[in-house]
Amino acid sequence: xxxxxxxxxxxxxxxxxxxxxxxxxxxxxxxxxxxxxxxxxxxxxxxxxxxxxxxxxxxxxxxxxxxxxxxxxxxxxxxxxxxxxxxxxxxxxxxxxxxxxxxxxxxxxxxxxxxxxxxxxxxxxxxxxxxxxxxxxxxxxxxxxxxxxxxxxxxxxxxxxxxxxxxxxxxxxxxxxxxxxxxxxxxxxxxxxxxxxxxxxxxxxxxxxxxxxxxxxxxxxxxxxxxxxxxxxxxxxxxxxxxxxxxxxxxxxxxxxxxxxxxxxxxxxxxxxxxxxxxxxxxxxxxxxxxxxxxxxxxxxxxxxxx
Amino acid sequence: xxxxxxxxxxxxxxxxxxxxxxxxxxxxxxxxxxxxxxxxxxxxxxxxxxxxxxxxxxxxxxxxxxxxxxxxxxxxxxxxxxxxxxxxxxxxxxxxxxxxxxxxxxxxxxxxxxxxxxxxxxxxxxxxxxxxxxxxxxxxxxxxxxxxxxxxxxxxxxxxxxxxxxxxxxxxxxxxxxxxxxxxxxxxxxxxxxxxxxxxxxxxxxxxxxxxxxxxxxxxxxxxxxxxxxxxxxxxxxxxxxxxxxxxxxxxxxxxxxxxxxxxxxxxxxxxxxxxxxxxxxxxxxxxxxxxxxxxxxxxxxxxxxx
Amino acid sequence: xxxxxxxxxxxxxxxxxxxxxxxxxxxxxxxxxxxxxxxxxxxxxxxxxxxxxxxxxxxxxxxxxxxxxxxxxxxxxxxxxxxxxxxxxxxxxxxxxxxxxxxxxxxxxxxxxxxxxxxxxxxxxxxxxxxxxxxxxxxxxxxxxxxxxxxxxxxxxxxxxxxxxxxxxxxxxxxxxxxxxxxxxxxxxxxxxxxxxxxxxxxxxxxxxxxxxxxxxxxxxxxxxxxxxxxxxxxxxxxxxxxxxxxxxxxxxxxxxxxxxxxxxxxxxxxxxxxxxxxxxxxxxxxxxxxxxxxxxxxxxxxxxxxxxxx
Numbered sequence: 001x002x003x004x005x006x007x008x009x010x011x012x013x014x015x016x017x018x019x020x021x022x023x024x025x026x027x028x029x030x031x032x033x034x035x036x037x038x039x040x041x042x043x044x045x046x047x048x049x050x051x052x053x054x055x056x057x058x059x060x061x062x063x064x065x066x067x068x069x070x071x072x073x074x075x076x077x078x079x080x081x082x083x084x085x086x087x088x089x090x091x092x093x094x095x096x097x098x099x100x101x102x103x104x105x106x107x108x109x110x111x112x113x114x115x116x117x118x119x120x121x122x123x124x125x126x127x128x129x130x131x132x133x134x135x136x137x138x139x140x141x142x143x144x145x146x147x148x149x150x151x152x153x154x155x156x157x158x159x160x161x162x163x164x165x166x167x168x169x170x171x172x173x174x175x176x177x178x179x180x181x182x183x184x185x186x187x188x189x190x191x192x193x194x195x196x197x198x199x200x201x202x203x204x205x206x207x208x209x210x211x212x213x214x215x216x217x218x219x220x221x222x223x224x225x226x227x228x229x230x231x232x233x234x235x236x237x238x239x240x241x242x243x244x245x246x247x248x249x250x251x252x253x254x255x256x257x258x259x260x261x262x263x264x265x266x267x268x269x270x271x272x273x274x275x276x277x278x279x280x281x282x283x284x285x286x287x288x289x290x291x292x293x294x295x296x297x298x299x300x301x302x303x304x305x306x307x
Numbered sequence: 308x309x310x311x312x313x314x315x316x317x318x319x320x321x322x323x324x325x326x327x328x329x330x331x332x333x334x335x336x337x338x339x340x341x342x343x344x345x346x347x348x349x350x351x352x353x354x355x356x357x358x359x360x361x362x363x364x365x366x367x368x369x370x371x372x373x374x375x376x377x378x379x380x381x382x383x384x385x386x387x388x389x390x391x392x393x394x395x396x397x398x399x400x401x402x403x404x405x406x407x408x409x410x411x412x413x414x415x416x417x418x419x420x421x422x423x424x425x426x427x428x429x430x431x432x433x434x435x436x437x438x439x440x441x442x443x444x445x446x447x448x449x450x451x452x453x454x455x456x457x458x459x460x461x462x463x464x465x466x467x468x469x470x471x472x473x474x475x476x477x478x479x480x481x482x483x484x485x486x487x488x489x490x491x492x493x494x495x496x497x498x499x500x501x502x503x504x505x506x507x508x509x510x511x512x513x514x515x516x517x518x519x520x521x522x523x524x525x526x527x528x529x530x531x532x533x534x535x536x537x538x539x540x541x542x543x544x545x546x547x548x549x550x551x552x553x554x555x556x557x558x559x560x561x562x563x564x565x566x567x568x569x570x571x572x573x574x575x576x577x578x579x580x581x582x583x584x585x586x587x588x589x590x591x592x593x594x595x596x597x598x599x600x601x602x603x604x605x606x607x608x609x610x611x612x613x614x
Numbered sequence: 615x616x617x618x619x620x621x622x623x624x625x626x627x628x629x630x631x632x633x634x635x636x637x638x639x640x641x642x643x644x645x646x647x648x649x650x651x652x653x654x655x656x657x658x659x660x661x662x663x664x665x666x667x668x669x670x671x672x673x674x675x676x677x678x679x680x681x682x683x684x685x686x687x688x689x690x691x692x693x694x695x696x697x698x699x700x701x702x703x704x705x706x707x708x709x710x711x712x713x714x715x716x717x718x719x720x721x722x723x724x725x726x727x728x729x730x731x732x733x734x735x736x737x738x739x740x741x742x743x744x745x746x747x748x749x750x751x752x753x754x755x756x757x758x759x760x761x762x763x764x765x766x767x768x769x770x771x772x773x774x775x776x777x778x779x780x781x782x783x784x785x786x787x788x789x790x791x792x793x794x795x796x797x798x799x800x801x802x803x804x805x806x807x808x809x810x811x812x813x814x815x816x817x818x819x820x821x822x823x824x825x826x827x828x829x830x831x832x833x834x835x836x837x838x839x840x841x842x843x844x845x846x847x848x849x850x851x852x853x854x855x856x857x858x859x860x861x862x863x864x865x866x867x868x869x870x871x872x873x874x875x876x877x878x879x880x881x882x883x884x885x886x887x888x889x890x891x892x893x894x895x896x897x898x899x900x901x902x903x904x905x906x907x908x909x910x911x912x913x914x915x916x917x918x919x920x921x922x923x924x925x
Contacts, residue, residue, distance in 0.1 A: 599900060
């Protein structure tokens with residue numbers, strides 16, 4: 001009884017929820033770059049953007065991982081039925097082959113992700129809101145590149161890690177397997193990096209030249225998927241150095257040749273390519289050209305962007 | 308005074324599924340400038356599209372010059388329409404664009420018609436430049452020239468002054484007046500009510516798909532004698548006047564401004580208008596300023612939208 | 615002598631030439647605290663000036679200072695400046711809440727501060743439940759609010775607004791102008807507002823700056839350009855002729871004007887005569903006020919006719 005009488009007389013406070021100035025830290029360009037990076041990763045994976053935006057990227061990640069899982073299962077089944085020796089003789093697909101098998105999917109994945117990172121902001125003219133903030137065009141494109149690369153690396157490394165773990169635990173002697181094959185890890189990580197940077201650079205470069213995501217995606221798919229059999233076909237018909245150089249323009253193989261060098265064995269995808277006969281220095285140099293030049297052009301295009 | 312209406316709407320409704328965009332609208336449009344007003348989403352654009360035959364009505368009829376507007380190609384030659392958003396072809400010069408429209412409209416002598424139309428909008432100097440180099444206001448004017456090139460008898464303009472600067476606005480108003488004097492029937496949809504007030508003899512106010520008011524603006528205003536009416540009065544004895552004014556039947560409330568003016572709220576405009584000077588005279592108070600605060604088209608509009 | 619605070623934007627002999635066009639020609643002015651209207655025809659140099667202040671393009675010659683810093687080394691000054699473009703610029707996929715948080719971070723705020731400020735700014739600009747829905751589904755009015763919010767979220771000292779009421783219906787326009795007044799009055803942020811609608815400028819701005827063909831042609835307090843003339847305008851709903859006669863009888867010279875009567879340069883004594891004439895003629899008084907100069911008078915068309923002055 002005493003309480004309810006007191007309730008009305010209890011001291012009360014009115015809080016000021018009006019506008020407050022911001023007196024906290026301002027972290028400059030670094031924070032801006034991180035923000036653009038985070039936003040890039042979220043955009044590419046469709047996070048926070050509704051269900052529809054997630055379908056494509058996550059389906060691809062699921063399929064890419066699924067392929068690795070299937071390879072694990074096959075290896076496991078082979079070991080079970082044929083024993084470790086028999087399984088080894090079967091020449092089952094392993095890390096080096098994974099990229100060959102998954103490469104088309106990876107290229108299409110890049111064709112879907114890269115336009116999301118660059119085209120939307122230009123089409124919807126949101127880019128202008130970035131440019132009036134303490135962020136340069138270089139900061140923006142570097143952060144977007146990093147985001148694209150991060151997503152691609154996830155797509156290339158995650159399945160390989162799963163494959164490695166699967167093969168390790170499938171083996172009769174996991175520790176022995178590990179000791180014998182631990183070099184595979186740095187190899188596939190490096191090979192993955194080779195593939196991811198190549199794909200990210202070219203895909204973003206294409207996306208930098210059109211405002212429409214669909215055009216960029218279609219162009220990239222055409223570039224990667226259609227030119228491949230075309231150049232491969234021509235190259236196999238033409239003999240000698242001309243054929244080899246023509247085969248160099250099979251874009252899908254450019255990173256694959258480098259991967260062959262890394263793994264020290266030729267994968268199924270590249271074994272028929274005449275370009276494979278060229279010296280390693282040429283193949284690596286060619287790869288670097290196709291990875292670094294797009295990056296530079298991309299930078300040049302965004303450096304001087306002005307609303 | 309019994310001129311035939313140029314456009315007649317009779318019981319027009321339009322729905323999209325369960326969304327009723329226009330509900331039982333009937334009115335006549337006569338030569339001269341008619342303003343079509345209403346909040347965003349009220350149904351004005353739908354109405355305009357039905358009036359120029361682009362969309363069908365769900366029920367009701369629309370006739371122009373006595374003929375139905377729908378599916379009536381010969382009639383379209385007599386109508387000029389300028390929609391709110393339209394992309395123009397940046398690579399064309401202004402003249403090319405107007406000429407193209409003239410030809411599409413099958414104008415007898417397209418080059419001369421284009422000259423006349425470009426002259427009307429005062430863009431003869433810029434006609435040979437590509438439209439991509441035009442400012443927003445210039446693009447709008449060139450679009451207007453293209454709308455006028457076939458000398459339509461009926462003009463329908465949806466927010467034609469988007470992006471126009473003050474000089475262009477005045478010029479445009481003069482142009483519309485000239486066209487109206489020459490017998491063109493103009494229907495003008497705009498949000499800038501102070502301009503519509505100066506331009507349009509008749510207005511049509513659409514709220515939630517229904518016709519809320521039509522006719523001469525002053526007559527509409529007078530017809531709303533039940534709406535609250537605020538008058539600001541500056542006098543040489545504000546408080547004495549306020550006290551005296553409270554004695555009037557027609558006065559509901561009086562507010563005193565910090566700067567010494569009083570604001571009278573009344574629901575009986577006519578009585579207040581006569582009684583105020585009388586009261587001031589008998590109280591020997593000098594009136595310096597009497598200003599209605601709800602007289603503008605904007606205020607009448609706001610009242611009708613809220614109702 | 616009271617200390618006036620230093621101006622927020624300063625231009626000194628600012629010139630910008632590009633592609634052979636002289637966009638700005640030796641322009642000098644200072645903009646201080648308050649709401650300033652930026653007027654001028656399309657192509658007069660307004661957006662060029664704004665871009666220079668934002669540090670987006672360098673001047674050809676002369677200096678521009680924003681918040682006391684030269685705009686050429688101005689990258690971090692942008693953390694204290696806000697910009698609301700005229701054109702569409704919002705991402706359709708993101709919600710206003712996520713977008714605003716992101717923009718705050720891009721302006722340098724740490725993530726948790728960014729989130730809080732985004733929420734507060736959305737509240738202050740009148741966006742409530744809709745903030746969690748994708749921006750693509752918003753009405754024009756809501757989108758304009760988001761555009762304004764992103765300009766304010768990082769607590770700038772100064773914002774540039776480009777045609778802030780474009781596309782808004784009359785109610786939306788009034789709300790946006792009220793928000794702009796609130797931005798200065800309640801948030802303490804000064805504003806430079808570029809607009810073609812004189813009524814908007816008259817209702818909102820304290821000062822104006824007028825450009826023409828790359829030069830500064832007018833600047834000053836708004837009241838210098840608007841304000842009463844010496845002509846009184848009388849509008850009555852009936853008995854106008856009786857009123858005119860009653861006024862003449864009292865020795866007041868009247869002329870006919872559109873919709874009413876005008877009396878030139880009255881002195882104090884004439885007001886009583888007007889009042890008495892009104893009573894005598896039983897003329898219902900709608901309006902009695904001096905004719906005002908309108909901002910639009912600054913922009914008379916070359917065709918010669920000036921728009922009717924407002925009473």
